[in-house]
Amino acid sequence: MVLALKDFPAVGRAARATSDWIDLQWSLVIELLTRVAPQAHGRLLDVGCGDKPYEHLFRPYVSEYIGIEHEASFQATTAARATRGPDLLYDGRRLPFEDKSFDTVLNVQVLEHTPHPAALVAEMSRVLKDDGVLLLSAPFQFRLHEQPHDYYRYSPHGLRVLCAAAGLEVVEVHQQGSLWSVLAHKLNSYLAFRVARVGGLAQAMGKLPHEGRALARTRVWTLPFVAPMMLGLSGSARILDRIAPDDEETLGFLIVARRSKRSLAEHTAEALAPSAATFPDAKGSQ
Numbered sequence: 104m105v106l107a108l109k110d111f112p113a114v115g116r117a118a119r120a121t122s123d124w125i126d127l128q129w130s131l132v133i134e135l136l137t138r139v140a141p142q143a144h145g146r147l148l149d150v151g152c153g154d155k156p157y158e159h160l161f162r163p164y165v166s167e168y169i170g171i172e173h174e175a176s177f178q179a180t181t182a183a184r185a186t187r188g189p190d191l192l193y194d195g196r197r198l199p200f201e202d203k204s205f206d207t208v209l210n211v212q213v214l215e216h217t218p219h220p221a222a223l224v225a226e227m228s229r230v231l232k233d234d235g236v237l238l239l240s241a242p243f244q245f246r247l248h249e250q251p252h253d254y255y256r257y258s259p260h261g262l263r264v265l266c267a268a269a270g271l272e273v274v275e276v277h278q279q280g281s282l283w284s285v286l287a288h289k290l291n292s293y294l295a296f297r298v299a300r301v302g303g304l305a306q307a308m309g310k311l312p313h314e315g316r317a318l319a320r321t322r323v324w325t326l327p328f329v330a331p332m333m334l335g336l337s338g339s340a341r342i343l344d345r346i347a348p349d350d351e352e353t354l355g356f357l358i359v360a361r362r363s364k365r366s367l368a369e370h371t372a373e374a375l376a377p378s379a380a381t382f383p384d385a386k387g388s389q
């Protein structure tokens with residue numbers, strides 16, 4: 104199957120596009136990043152960049168795109184063997200850059216993988232210029248992955264508190280799909296990984312680069328049943344999320360944060376106040 108995809112690049116591209124569309128986690132993150140990308144500017148640092156899958160979305164808006172990875176966790180992923188990849192590796196403690204050296208920091212699906220998220224947010228804040236912007240996406244509901252380096256899930260309130268403690272103010276919160284995407288994504292994950300066992304096939308198409316190598320053989324005979332079911336579930340979820348959205352269920356959140364002019368104490372107090380804005384009122388979009 105791997106050979107067949109390599110031998111027929113057009114078929115491989117079509118298969119990849121279809122599987123990206125079915126994969127709600129992936130396609131909804133891409134939709135949100137595309138929406139906020141125009142806010143990126145100047146020098147951009149992609150922290151936990153993996154194989155830099157979002158570079159093409161941001162390139163039109165920035166003068167420089169630098170990707171950095173945590174050396175130990177990155178080396179355990181299949182992305183470490185990809186042709187694209189980080190410009191720098193570091194030890195996961197101090198980002199090797201001067202204070203205030205970037206206009207934009209991008210952090211996509213990384214915060215759940217560090218045992219010390221507050222320290223990472225503080226580092227990203229440190230390297231941001233005063234008028235800089237942090238674009239950060241993190242999961243709220245997602246299966247265990249990249250184990251054992253899968254530590255947390257995030258609500259917008261938790262992200263606001265983490266940002267406040269680092270001197271950043273969350274100015275937009277974007278929801279990554281709603282109830283129907285969550286349900287469809289969970290069913291599709293079960294069909295893909297437990298029934299059809301497509302992990303290896305997905306990696307042959309360049310997907311799941313941050314996970315270890317999938318060893319189970321794909322059950323090819325299940326694909327004629329499983330693939331249409333997955334297509335139907337993703338299509339239905341997209342429609343139902345529009346006509347019957349739910350503010351309290353989502354796969355994840357993407358926040359836009361900027362450096363705050365207020366003192367750290369003021370900021371933290373506001374983020375922790377019982378009256379702090381609830382998500383539906385505070386969100387920038389849905």
Ligand SMILES: C[S@@+](CC[C@H](N)C(=O)[O-])C[C@H]1O[C@@H](n2cnc3c(N)ncnc32)[C@H](O)[C@@H]1O
Binds near residue numbers: 150154176213217
């Ligand atoms: C789920 S992958 C996401 C990769 C990429 N951002 C993407 O969305 O495709 C999580 C990545 O975070 C990296 N990571 C974990 N802890 C990190 C840290 N403290 N600093 C930078 N990267 C880290 C891992 O090596 C891994 O490549």
